[in-house]
Amino acid sequence: MMSGEATVPGDAAVPVTAPGEATEAPPRPASGLALMASELTVLYRRRRTWAMLAALAAIPILIAIAVRLRPTAAGSGRGPQFLNQITDNGLFVAVTALLVSIPLFLPLTIGVVAGDTISGEASHGTLKYLLVAPAGRVRLLVVKYVGTAVFCVTATLTVVIAGAIIGAVLFPIGPVTLLSGDTIAVGDSLVRLLLIAGFVTVSLLGLSAIGLFISTLTDVPVGAMAATIVLSIASQVLDTLPQLDWLHPWLFSHYWFGFADLLRQPISWTSFGDNALLQAGYFAVFGALAYGRFITKDVLS
Amino acid sequence: MTRVWLRWLPAVVVPAVIAAGIVVAPLQAGAAVELPAKTPEQVLAMVAQSPVRAFSGTVEQSSELGLPQVPAIGPSSSQDAASSALELLTGSHTARVYVDGPSNARIQVMDSLAERDLIRHGNDVWFYDSSERTATHLTLPARATKGDAASGEGATPGAMQTPAQLAQRLLAAVEPSTRVTVGNDTSVAGRSAYDLVLTPRSSVTLVSSVSIAVDSKTGLPLSVEVRARGQQNPAFRLAFSALSLQKPSADLFTFVPPPGATVKRQALPEHNATSPAPKPGAVPKPAVSGSGWETVIQVPAGAVPTNILSSPLLAGATKAVSGGRLLSASLVNVLLTSDGRLFAGAVPLDRLQAAAAGQ
Numbered sequence: 009m010m011s012g013e014a015t016v017p018g019d020a021a022v023p024v025t026a027p028g029e030a031t032e033a034p035p036r037p038a039s040g041l042a043l044m045a046s047e048l049t050v051l052y053r054r055r056r057t058w059a060m061l062a063a064l065a066a067i068p069i070l071i072a073i074a075v076r077l078r079p080t081a082a083g084s085g086r087g088p089q090f091l092n093q094i095t096d097n098g099l100f101v102a103v104t105a106l107l108v109s110i111p112l113f114l115p116l117t118i119g120v121v122a123g124d125t126i127s128g129e130a131s132h133g134t135l136k137y138l139l140v141a142p143a144g145r146v147r148l149l150v151v152k153y154v155g156t157a158v159f160c161v162t163a164t165l166t167v168v169i170a171g172a173i174i175g176a177v178l179f180p181i182g183p184v185t186l187l188s189g190d191t192i193a194v195g196d197s198l199v200r201l202l203l204i205a206g207f208v209t210v211s212l213l214g215l216s217a218i219g220l221f222i223s224t225l226t227d228v229p230v231g232a233m234a235a236t237i238v239l240s241i242a243s244q245v246l247d248t249l250p251q252l253d254w255l256h257p258w259l260f261s262h263y264w265f266g267f268a269d270l271l272r273q274p275i276s277w278t279s280f281g282d283n284a285l286l287q288a289g290y291f292a293v294f295g296a297l298a299y300g301r302f303i304t305k306d307v308l309s
Numbered sequence: 310m311t312r313v314w315l316r317w318l319p320a321v322v323v324p325a326v327i328a329a330g331i332v333v334a335p336l337q338a339g340a341a342v343e344l345p346a347k348t349p350e351q352v353l354a355m356v357a358q359s360p361v362r363a364f365s366g367t368v369e370q371s372s373e374l375g376l377p378q379v380p381a382i383g384p385s386s387s388q389d390a391a392s393s394a395l396e397l398l399t400g401s402h403t404a405r406v407y408v409d410g411p412s413n414a415r416i417q418v419m420d421s422l423a424e425r426d427l428i429r430h431g432n433d434v435w436f437y438d439s440s441e442r443t444a445t446h447l448t449l450p451a452r453a454t455k456g457d458a459a460s461g462e463g464a465t466p467g468a469m470q471t472p473a474q475l476a477q478r479l480l481a482a483v484e485p486s487t488r489v490t491v492g493n494d495t496s497v498a499g500r501s502a503y504d505l506v507l508t509p510r511s512s513v514t515l516v517s518s519v520s521i522a523v524d525s526k527t528g529l530p531l532s533v534e535v536r537a538r539g540q541q542n543p544a545f546r547l548a549f550s551a552l553s554l555q556k557p558s559a560d561l562f563t564f565v566p567p568p569g570a571t572v573k574r575q576a577l578p579e580h581n582a583t584s585p586a587p588k589p590g591a592v593p594k595p596a597v598s599g600s601g602w603e604t605v606i607q608v609p610a611g612a613v614p615t616n617i618l619s620s621p622l623l624a625g626a627t628k629a630v631s632g633g634r635l636l637s638a639s640l641v642n643v644l645l646t647s648d649g650r651l652f653a654g655a656v657p658l659d660r661l662q663a664a665a666a667g668q
Contacts, residue, residue, distance in 0.1 A: 089422045089440070096569045107422070185567035187424040188417055189437035189444065268422040274561075276405070276419065278367070278551075292323045300320035304313050 040147060047155045051121070057159070060117040061166050067113060068105035068171030072098075076178045097182055098175025099197055103271075105171040106164070106208060110264050114163060115240035118212050121159045122219025123233030125152040126302065130227040136307050145302050149220070153295070156216040157209075164205045164212075172201065190273040200270055207267040207280055214260035214290030215240055221298040224305065257282075260290050342494040342501040344525050349489040350476050352503045352523050357472030359528035363409040366498070366552035371401040372545045375537075375639040403550075407557040415561050430562040437564070444566035445573045486510055486601030497522045497531035498549040514538075514602035515640055515655045527554065537639035544639040598664055603656055605664045610649035632662050 051057055075094045090107065093100040126149075129135040138148055175181070184197035192200070219236035226232050243261040246252055256262050263286065266279035347355075407415040412432075418425040423440040434447040480489060492504035502522040509516055515537055522532040532548030566572045596607045627634040633646035635658055644652040644661040652661040 092442075093569070183568075185569065187422075187439045189424075189426055189435075189439065189564060189567055189570070191565075191567050265422060269419070272417065272419065272424060274558075289327055292327065296319040296323040300317040303316040 043151050047151050051155050064166045065170035068101050069174050072101045072174040072178050098179030101175035102168045102171030105167050109167050117163050119236035120233045122156045122216045123223050123236045124229045125220050126223040127226050127229040127232045153220050160209045160212045164208045168205045186273045187271045188273040203270050204267045211264050214287040217291045217294035221294040224298050224302040342496050344494045352505050353476035354472040355528035357475045361527045361529045363556040364554050365407045365557040366549045368404045369550045370547045373542050407561050413562040428564040435564040443571045498552045501525045502531050509602040511602045540639050605654035608651040613651050
């Protein structure tokens with residue numbers, strides 16, 4: 009629904025202008041694609057972004073090195089699932105790393121990026137310059153959300169690719185054993201790895217929308233980041249309480265571990281579909297809330 | 310002021326639309342189905358002559374037995390046998406089922422980040438557990454396959470009864486203790502179904518009713534639901550959530566143990582040893598009293614291992630009643646008398662106490 013409304017000028021007080029003839033407003037251009045490009049440039053020029061991606065890439069590398077140094081400890085049955093399969097097949101480094109990053113590290117980085125979207129500009133005092141252009145607030149909101157979504161893809165792919173590479177370097181690569189006990193060739197397993205990355209990315213889109221909304225509520229980016237991260241933890245805690253099982257299917261973190269369904273033979277798409285629907289619901293609700301809040305907000309800084 | 314109001318409109322409308330969708334969708338799915346009326350006998354005959362030989366589907370099992378629940382914290386890699394048995398009993402499970410004729414079948418129990426597979430291909434049976442990475446192989450005796458093939462395809466029509474006869478005999482057998490009716494038509498996994506309801510005639514049982522949904526087109530049973538007295542939700546439910554009558558792909562039934570897995574070959578136990586083999590020291594056999602829904606099973610003193618009786622887990626799950634300790638679930642009561650005997654049945658506590666006192 010957000011993309012549909014993106015063409016509607018956000019602020020009625022500003023005269024309607026066709027996107028093509030939008031006047032260039034320093035420091036950043038405001039016409040759709042240009043604004044998008046500049047948003048991504050700013051995001052990926054930040055040292056903070058690269059530090060987070062480096063930390064994510066370090067997870068599979070640490071796991072792989074630890075297993076390589078003490079391979080026997082992995083077989084003891086403790087530790088996360090798939091850990092003991094790493095010595096047989098390096099590709100499992102990527103899966104294990106994703107499994108380890110999903111509860112905390114990925115939500116942490118997404119929380120930082122999503123929480124910073126609007127409140128970060130407000131605290132830098134750059135928000136009012138962005139809104140001087142007739143492009144409007146809706147477009148800015150859409151651009152900010154898409155930027156966060158692109159970061160979700162990057163973060164997940166960083167873990168998967170770093171895992172696959174370090175796994176290939178330190179361990180043998182071969183046909184992958186699925187949860188169902190069937191084995192598939194390396195080519196197929198790479199496709200599955202990408203599907204899993206897609207699943208995890210989709211899983212994080214709901215959290216991104218929540219972060220975007222919280223970010224419109226405050227001018228203090230750290231507060232929005234912390235609130236987003238705390239919500240992601242709270243949702244996971246609620247998901248483990250059996251007394252609240254009526255609530256579980258509605259928690260945005262409910263399907264986070266559902267990517268394992270892509271490791272079955274044949275692939276079970278049910279949780280992929282359910283997850284996508286749930287995240288779309290969170291996107292719609294919190295997107296609408298963010299719209300309501302941001303459109304009516306007094307931008308003073 | 311109005312403008313501000315208008316801009317918050319999407320934030321109100323979107324949740325409202327989603328909520329409406331959530332409410333309406335199940336209503337449509339469960340919309341009343343009108344099927345031509347049938348007697349229980351006709352429905353049973355339909356089950357007996359069901360032409361379905363191959364299908365694939367997803368089965369969901371849920372139980373609400375009133376047993377204490379244990380929080381499942383995170384994906385754990387290994388579980389001991391006792392807690393996994395408890396989990397099977399109390400938890401909910403989803404399994405995918407693939408069947409092609411009487412001798413090809415595969416059941417995949419989908420656990421969180423793990424899977425248990427049972428694959429049958431002709432006489433070969435494999436059991437694979439992904440969390441343990443073990444594959445167990447069993448070879449069925451040739452006789453078993455033949456028997457299955459005969460009953461499955463009706464190879465000996467002379468000796469076989471017609472489905473109608475079979476339905477009659479089945480009904481005659483259960484009628485004295487059970488009332489069999491056809492309930493309201495339902496819909497399971499998107500298919501319209503007859504609901505065969507078995508209600509115990511006895512009032513001294515914990516079972517309130519058993520209902521079996523039978524597909525109106527093919528006669529395939531689609532769901533089984535056991536309801537307990539005084540409980541709103543079914544105590545046990547096993548139902549298809551998706552069903553396709555197409556023949557599943559043949560390579561699903563060929564299983565080769567994956568590299569790295571521990572392969573066990575297990576000999577099939579002797580045919581007369583279907584019940585667990587008695588331990589040396591000849592434990593006395595359990596006795597049965599009562600009949601039908603009121604059956605009480607009695608296990609004499611000494612048959613129950615003492616380490617189970619003294620375990621703190623059991624002490625926590627049971628409560629003290631006159632004459633011993635009671636483990637109460639919605640469908641079954643188990644009484645452990647102070648002298649070490651065990652009484653179990655789908656009956657109220659006073660029945661168990663009476664059985665204990667009567668012996």
